[in-house]
Amino acid sequence: MAKSQRIVVLNLGAQTIRAAEFRTQSDGGLVLCNYYAHESLIDPANERIDQDEFASLHKIVSELQIKGREVNYSVAAQSVFTRFVRLPVVEHEKIERIIAFEAQQNVPFPIDEVIWDYHWNRDDGGEQFEAVLVAIKSDLLDEINSSVEGTGLRTAIVDVETMALYNAFRYNYAGLTGCSLLIDLGARTTNLLFIESEKVFSRSVAVGGSSITSAIAKDFNEPFYAAELRKKRDGFVNVTAPGEPIATEVSRVSKLVRNTMTRLHAEVMRSVSHYRTQQKGNAPERVFLCGGTASLPFMSDFFRERLGLPVELFNPLQHVRIAQGALLSPHELGELVGLALRSVITCPIEIDLRPKGVVRRHELEKRRPIFVTVAASIILMLLGWGFFYVRAAEIARNATTELQRVSAPMRAVEAKIENLRKKAAALDAVAEPIAGAINDRFFWIELLQDLNARLPKESIWITDLIPLSGGKPIGGEEKDAAEISQVAGRLPVSRSTAKTQRSIDGLLLRGLYFFNPKQQEVVVDYFRSLVGSPFFKIDPNNQGRVIKSTIPNDTEWAFPYELRLDLRRPMRLP
Numbered sequence: 001m002a003k004s005q006r007i008v009v010l011n012l013g014a015q016t017i018r019a020a021e022f023r024t025q026s027d028g029g030l031v032l033c034n035y036y037a038h039e040s041l042i043d044p045a046n047e048r049i050d051q052d053e054f055a056s057l058h059k060i061v062s063e064l065q066i067k068g069r070e071v072n073y074s075v076a077a078q079s080v081f082t083r084f085v086r087l088p089v090v091e092h093e094k095i096e097r098i099i100a101f102e103a104q105q106n107v108p109f110p111i112d113e114v115i116w117d118y119h120w121n122r123d124d125g126g127e128q129f130e131a132v133l134v135a136i137k138s139d140l141l142d143e144i145n146s147s148v149e150g151t152g153l154r155t156a157i158v159d160v161e162t163m164a165l166y167n168a169f170r171y172n173y174a175g176l177t178g179c180s181l182l183i184d185l186g187a188r189t190t191n192l193l194f195i196e197s198e199k200v201f202s203r204s205v206a207v208g209g210s211s212i213t214s215a216i217a218k219d220f221n222e223p224f225y226a227a228e229l230r231k232k233r234d235g236f237v238n239v240t241a242p243g244e245p246i247a248t249e250v251s252r253v254s255k256l257v258r259n260t261m262t263r264l265h266a267e268v269m270r271s272v273s274h275y276r277t278q279q280k281g282n283a284p285e286r287v288f289l290c291g292g293t294a295s296l297p298f299m300s301d302f303f304r305e306r307l308g309l310p311v312e313l314f315n316p317l318q319h320v321r322i323a324q325g326a327l328l329s330p331h332e333l334g335e336l337v338g339l340a341l342r343s344v345i346t347c348p349i350e351i352d353l354r355p356k357g358v359v360r361r362h363e364l365e366k367r368r369p370i371f372v373t374v375a376a377s378i379i380l381m382l383l384g385w386g387f388f389y390v391r392a393a394e395i396a397r398n399a400t401t402e403l404q405r406v407s408a409p410m411r412a413v414e415a416k417i418e419n420l421r422k423k424a425a426a427l428d429a430v431a432e433p434i435a436g437a438i439n440d441r442f443f444w445i446e447l448l449q450d451l452n453a454r455l456p457k458e459s460i461w462i463t464d465l466i467p468l469s470g471g472k473p474i475g476g477e478e479k480d481a482a483e484i485s486q487v488a489g490r491l492p493v494s495r496s497t498a499k500t501q502r503s504i505d506g507l508l509l510r511g512l513y514f515f516n517p518k519q520q521e522v523v524v525d526y527f528r529s530l531v532g533s534p535f536f537k538i539d540p541n542n543q544g545r546v547i548k549s550t551i552p553n554d555t556e557w558a559f560p561y562e563l564r565l566d567l568r569r570p571m572r573l574p
Contacts, residue, residue, distance in 0.1 A: 006033075008066050008153070009339035010057075010073035011161060012144065015040060015187030015210065016292055019060045020333065022320075022340040030340055031321045034064050035333070041225040057151045067152035072339040074161040075144060075353070077204045078189045081107055081114075081135045082160070084201055084279070086128050095120065099131055107135045115141050115356070119163075119349045130199070134160055134351055145355050157342050158353040162191050162202045164338030165290070167347040168316040169195060171337070181284035182314060183268070183303070184334070185209065185293035190264055194275045194284065200349070201279050205267040207260065209293035215256045220249075223521070236297035237261055257296065265306045290314035290331040440571065447535050451509070454529040460522050460561075464510035468564075469502050469573070505570035507536075509563040515552055523549045523561045536565045 007022040007030075021034040038056040061067050083106045087098055099118050104111050116135035145155055162184070169182055179196035187209045194201040212235065217227035230253060238254035275281045287309050289300060294313060304311040316337040317330045341347055354362070448465075455462065467474045513522050527547055531540045538546060549561035 005343070006069070007340045007343045008064075008069045008071045009336045010060075010071050010148065010153075011164075011335040011339070012073060012075055012148075013161075013187060013292075014076050014078070014189070014208075017056055017060065018332065018336060019064060019066075020336045020340070021064055021066060024344055025321070028344060029319065029321065030337070030344060031323050032317070032333075033323045035336075036060050036063050037332075041228050057147060061151040061153065069153060070156040071148065071153040072157040072159065072342055073148060073155070074159045074164045074335050074339055075136065075141070076186075076189075077160060077162045077191050077202070078206075079136060079140060079144075080160050080353075081109075081133075082162070082202060082204075083107075083133045084130060085133060086130050087120075089129055099133070102131070103133055103135065106133060109135070109137060113138055115353050117351050117353055119351060132163075132200070132349065132351075134163070134353065136353055138355070141353060141355050142357075145358065155354060155358045157339070158355075158358075159339055159342065159351055160353070161335045162193060162204075163349045163351045164335040164342075165191070166193055166195065166200050166202075166338070166349055167341050168334045168338035169193070169288070169314070170348045171341055171345075172316055172318040176286075178285040179282040180286050180288060181268075181272075181309075182288045182290065183294075185289065185291035185299070187292065190267075190291075190293075192268060192271050194271075194279075194281055196282060198348070199279075199281065201275055201281065203271045203274070205264065205271070207264045207267060209291075211263075212257050212260045212293070215260055216253060219252060219256055231257070231296075237299050237302040258302070261299075261302055262306075265303070268307070284309060287311040288314040290316075290334050292329075292332055294331055295329055443571065450533055450535055451530075454526065454533060456522055456525055456529075458514075459516040459518070460511060460513040460526060462509060462511040464508070466508040466510070467504045468506035468508055469504055471506070473508070474504060474573070503570040503572045504567065506564065506566045509565060510560065512558040512560055513549075515557050515559070519552045520549045520559075520561070523547060523563075527563065530563070530565065535568060537568045538565065 004026075005024040007024070009020050009022065011018045016037055016039045018037045019035070020032060022030050023033055025031060038060055040056060085102050085106065087102065090098060099120070103116050103118070107114055107116060114135040115138055116133065118131050118133050120129050120131035141158070145158070149155060165182060165184060169180070173180070179194060182193040182195060184191040184193070185208060188206070189208050190205045192203045192205065209231075213224060213228045213231050216222075216231055216235075217224050220227065220230065222230075230249075234250045234253045235257050236254050238251075238258040272284065276283060284307075287303055287307060289303065289311060290313065293299070300311045300313065303309075313331040314334055315330050316334040320337060338347070342350065451462070451465075513520070516522060518525070524543070524547065527538075527543060528540070530536055531538050546564055547561070548564075550559040552559050
């Protein structure tokens with residue numbers, strides 16, 4: 001029986017990073033063992049991907065316990081240049097040169113600044129073949145790959161999410177005839193895949209889940225992350241058929257969702273027209289939906305109504321066994337299944353955009369047996385020389401014996417020095433608390449200076465600064481103590497802390513902020529500034545734990561806020 005193979009895959013989406021671990025069966029099938037997803041609420045206005053967006057990779061690697069494993073991962077379609085070209089059939093040895101020439105003509109960057117690959121299929125007529133070219137900027141790919149390998153993973157294959165989706169579709173729907181349209185509703189873009197026979201065509205549309213969130217944020221005048229939460233809570237595609245009355249805000253959200261999907265429908269129809277006229281394809285006979293945004297209620301009904309075609313959710317797990325229970329959203333796992341198939345079978349499209357450094361490393365690993373043989377030869381040669389130097393070692397031992405006889409009186413002096421060293425260490429232990437107390441005199445001055453330096457220049461000020469110990473105030477009036485206890489009561493306090501010596505381990509900062517154009521966002525700005533403070537231990541992803549602010553209104557000119565800040569180095573109380 002063949003040994004079961006473990007396969008780790010990673011889909012680096014624009015807003016959600018998904019990872020999974022598969023294993024192979026004896027018959028060549030796949031088993032899904034583990035799955036994990038982490039979502040980052042990133043405003044699409046930030047065009048450049050920040051390195052912090054990949055910080056969740058460390059958590060994913062830790063959760064799945066896959067550090068040190070090889071990984072197949074895919075990059076987002078909007079990060080890759082994709083072009084479908086038709087070329088005349090020539091001898092196989094000339095195909096490489098023709099496609100290299102086409103890559104230089106079509107890729108909108110200098111060819112030495114990109115990593116590119118291709119896949120080609122011969123048409124049924126035999127006179128032409130179609131090739132798909134993909135390219136990505138080398139510096140962008142190096143940045144992504146450094147983030148992946150920085151978690152301890154080792155890159156095996158770098159694919160494109162649209163090609164991974166296509167491979168997963170072919171694996172699960174091999175018996176379909178005619179043209180199928182696969183709509184991948186992502187965060188920043190929607191990828192359209194036209195699939196028929198051995199033909200494939202893809203196009204990315206700059207309308208996705210973030211477009212809905214941005215429309216909600218603009219309509220409700222709220223931050224992007226709040227609009228994303230509102231979309232998940234109240235969002236659905238408004239249907240034309242009458243239904244039960246719904247709340248006003250829910251109705252607004254549903255209409256915004258439908259308006260955005262109407263824009264997407266127009267782009268889909270333009271893509272269908274382009275595919276039929278320019279790519280000589282047939283009209284789609286069925287539609288499959290996948291991606292995170294496809295989970296919105298009534299999304300399938302909307303496309304069924306607009307396109308007049310049968311619509312269903314794409315299921316990439318039809319031929320994949322699940323080790324532990326059923327998944328709630330299999331339509332979000334298409335890329336992961338396609339990536340896993342790259343390590344099991346020969347896929348219809350095999351694109352590999354590995355960075356140059358990874359390619360060199362893989363070539364060295366292939367040559368490792370030769371290096372091992374050479375190393376073994378060198379070791380045998382050294383052993384031969386070792387026998388030659390046996391006599392020299394005997395002479396060295398005799399010299400060592402003589403040196404030990406000479407150094408014996410020096411050991412007594414060494415013992416005295418060691419005794420003095422121990423006394424010095426005891427004196428250092430006595431002096432250390434005194435030195436610490438001297439240094440602590442300046443702690444609060446420096447802390448207050450840091451708080452003031454990071455405070456926004458306008459519309460906000462501090463009114464109270466209360467020390468906390470184990471979540472409870474130290475000193476102050478009973479009223480303040482009661483209010484702070486209510487805040488601290490929501491936070492866990494370990495029993496071990498209560499038994500040890502009391503110390504100041506946090507601060508409760510109170511203040512007011514003016515009615516201003518940014519409103520309570522000025523408090524959020526102060527919170528973000530304090531994240532970089534050397535005095536406080538703040539989780540930037542847990543804003544709700546630190547901030548307690550009042551929502552502004554039109555009747556008052558100032559509004560209170562609170563910040564609960566944990567000290568990096570607690571101060572012991574006398």
